[in-house]
C-alpha cells in the first residue's frame with residue numbers, strides 16, 4: 001500500500017486520540033508500516049484510501065454521505081465558489097501549519113496548499129466518505145469528530161480553517177499556537193436566499209455574527225478581521241441540483257430542483273479570530 005507523503009509530513013501535528021482523551025502526556029503518533037502508533041501501543045490503521053480513522057466513536061447521523069460528498073465535489077469543481085476560496089487563500093497566507101475542520105473533500109485546503117507551497121495542511125472530517133476523498137486529493141486526512149476533541153497536539157497549529165462546518169471554539173483555542181488564527185466562513189441570511197425560498201430549503205439561522213463572536217471570545221479568541229464575499233452567479237440545472245444535494249438540505253424534504261438554470265446569490269462572511277500570545 002502506498003502511504004500518502006502528506007500524511008507522514010503531518011504526523012507531528014497529530015496526537016493519539018486515546019491518550020489525549022485520558023489527558024496522558026506524550027501522545028505522539030509514529031508510523032509503523034501501515035499503522036500509526038503511540039508510545040502506549042494504541043494503534044490506528046491507515047485505510048487503503050490513505051486516510052486514518054482517529055474518531056473515538058461511530059460516524060454520527062449528520063456526517064456527510066458519499067452522495068453528498070460527490071455532489072459537493074462536482075459543484076466546487078465547477079468553480080462557482082472560486083472567489084470564496086481565493087479570499088480564504090489570502091487570509092491564510094503565511095500560516096505554516098493549517099488544519100481544516102469539517103473539511104469535506106478538502107477543496108478549500110487544497111487551494112491554500114497550492115498557493116502557499118511552504119504550508120503544511122491537515123484535513124479532518126467526521127465523514128469517512130469525505131476523509132477518503134480528501135486523501136485521494138493528496139491531503140493528509142483524518143476522520144475525527146470536532147465535538148469530541150480532535151486528535152491534534154495542543155499549540156500545534158498556526159491556523160485553523162472552518163468553512164460551513166461545526167465550530168468547537170474551546171478545542172480550536174487549545175490547538176492553536178500563541179498568535180495563531182481561526183478563519184471561519186459561514187453563510188449570511190442572504191446566502192442562496194432566492195433558491196431557498198423557491199425550493200423551501202432550510203433557513204440560515206439569524207444572529208450568527210454575535211453568536212460566533214461570543215463563542216470565540218469565551219474561548220479567548222479575539223476578533224481580528226472580517227470580510228464579506230458576496231456575488232451572483234449563473235448555475236445550470238445540474239449545478240443547482242448539486243448545490244441542494246451537497247448541503248444539509250439533503251437530510252430534509254424540499255421541492256426538487258428542476259432542470260432550469262438559476263441566478264444564485266452567494267453571501268458568505270469570513271471572520272478571523274486570534275489566540276492570545
Ligand SMILES: C[S@@+](CC[C@H](N)C(=O)[O-])C[C@H]1O[C@@H](n2cnc3c(N)ncnc32)[C@H](O)[C@@H]1O
Pocket residue numbers: 062063064072076101102103104105106107108124125126127130144145146147162163164165166246247248
Ligand atoms: C456543509 S459541509 C462543508 C464541507 C467543506 N468545509 C466545504 O465547504 O466544502 C459540512 C462538513 O462538516 C462535517 N461535519 C459535520 N459534523 C461534524 C463533526 N461533528 N465533526 C467534524 N466534521 C463534521 C460534514 O461531514 C461535512 O463534511
Ligand SMILES: [Zn+2]
Pocket residue numbers: 016017018019020027038039040041042
Ligand atoms: Zn495512545
